[in-house]
Amino acid sequence: MMENSIEILTERLKRKTEEFDQFIYIVSHDIKAPVRAINNLVSWIEDELEPENHSVNDYFTLLKNRVMRIESMMDALTEMSRIKRLDLEISETDVRKLINNTLDIIPFKKNIKTVIGEMPVFRTYEKKLFKVFSILLENAFRFHDKENGTICINCHDKGDNFEFELTDDGPGIHEDYHQKIFTMFYTLSSKDVVETNGAGLTLAKNIIEFVNGKIWVQSSPGAGSSFFFTWPKTIINKLN
Amino acid sequence: MEENLIHILLVEDDLVDQMNVKRAFTKNNIHNPLVIANNGQEALDMLKGNGCQRLNPIPKIILLDINMPKMNGIEFLTHLRKDEELKSTTVFIMTTSNEDCDRFNAYNLNVAGYILKPLNFEKFVSAVATLNNYWKLIELP
Numbered sequence: 273m274m275e276n277s278i279e280i281l282t283e284r285l286k287r288k289t290e291e292f293d294q295f296i297y298i299v300s301h302d303i304k305a306p307v308r309a310i311n312n313l314v315s316w317i318e319d320e321l322e323p324e325n326h327s328v329n330d331y332f333t334l335l336k337n338r339v340m341r342i343e344s345m346m347d348a349l350t351e352m353s354r355i356k357r358l359d360l361e362i363s364e365t366d367v368r369k370l371i372n373n374t375l376d377i378i379p380f381k382k383n384i385k386t387v388i389g390e391m392p393v394f395r396t397y398e399k400k401l402f403k404v405f406s407i408l409l410e411n412a413f414r415f416h417d418k419e420n421g422t423i424c425i426n427c428h429d430k431g432d433n434f435e436f437e438l439t440d441d442g443p444g445i446h447e448d449y450h451q452k453i454f455t456m457f458y459t460l461s462s463k464d465v466v467e468t469n470g471a472g473l474t475l476a477k478n479i480i481e482f483v484n485g486k487i488w489v490q491s492s493p494g495a496g497s498s499f500f501f502t503w504p505k506t507i508i509n510k511l512n
Numbered sequence: 513m514e515e516n517l518i519h520i521l522l523v524e525d526d527l528v529d530q531m532n533v534k535r536a537f538t539k540n541n542i543h544n545p546l547v548i549a550n551n552g553q554e555a556l557d558m559l560k561g562n563g564c565q566r567l568n569p570i571p572k573i574i575l576l577d578i579n580m581p582k583m584n585g586i587e588f589l590t591h592l593r594k595d596e597e598l599k600s601t602t603v604f605i606m607t608t609s610n611e612d613c614d615r616f617n618a619y620n621l622n623v624a625g626y627i628l629k630p631l632n633f634e635k636f637v638s639a640v641a642t643l644n645n646y647w648k649l650i651e652l653p
Contacts, residue, residue, distance in 0.1 A: 305579075305608055308631050309528035316535065317635045343631050350610075 293353040300349035315338030317462040336361040359399035367391035370444040380413040389426035407472040521571035536640040552583030578607040589621040
């Protein structure tokens, strides 16, 4: 009897979660259409405007930037709502290669060296692991505050899981924020100083939790940051 | 010269998106006549002459949005492909929908391309330039 009601509740919870994801998807997708329209109208007004008025030009730059920010936040929400249903192919994954592929597409030109330790090759959700690495590495590049830097990536065997570690020598994060940085859209510096939508770590956390892994940070100001996450060696098929 | 240009039908409900296509045409010096329908039903009526004057000439190329009131793009395509006279029309989807099922359905209904509307106008202008190069290159039925 007891077991039965737990089953019913689990089923109901599962359905609610699916509904919620669907809701987020529709909202984030449908809001994008008027956002795009605003963006178009802004660039047309700009086109037809007298170019001398500097303050108006500045306002336009800000306006366009804010529109871009809405779009980027909407994209993040859409992506979040699709974690459970997209990129579920399991394939042979060479983690070293995957990290190098990530580094190839990092959009920041900074003088940062990467040192990659021994990495496993195993069957997993390659695209999901790729996403996690690209978020963490992009952050390490984006927020790095010095001329030169190093990022070390290592992997530790923890029985059923791999534990990946990414250590940078960037600005570091005060202990007060070690939890908060995983909150959706939360950022430590103004979004005008470092352009980011504040969704990366939340997305990474959601992906990692989807595979039953964990993510945490060890860091203090001035001492760089180490991000750790666990990832199971075997994926239990979630489709059923 | 002008009379040799093929007519293009844009099926789009959003006024700003309609202007977007017109502006992109102007920016790219595309002079093909552009006819606009506000949804799938209106487009079908215009192509068939149901309750309105039938388009003459019949547009050989259709730029089609998916999410529209009354009749959406996929429903419109389904009707189009069943129609003897219209079934060979070249159709490009222009949409914000990144849903796999929309893409899948559209290609199953033989679209020539599925284009995601970019946020930024400059990117849209270059996408339209590519389309223009494409339809200038190919021989239509």
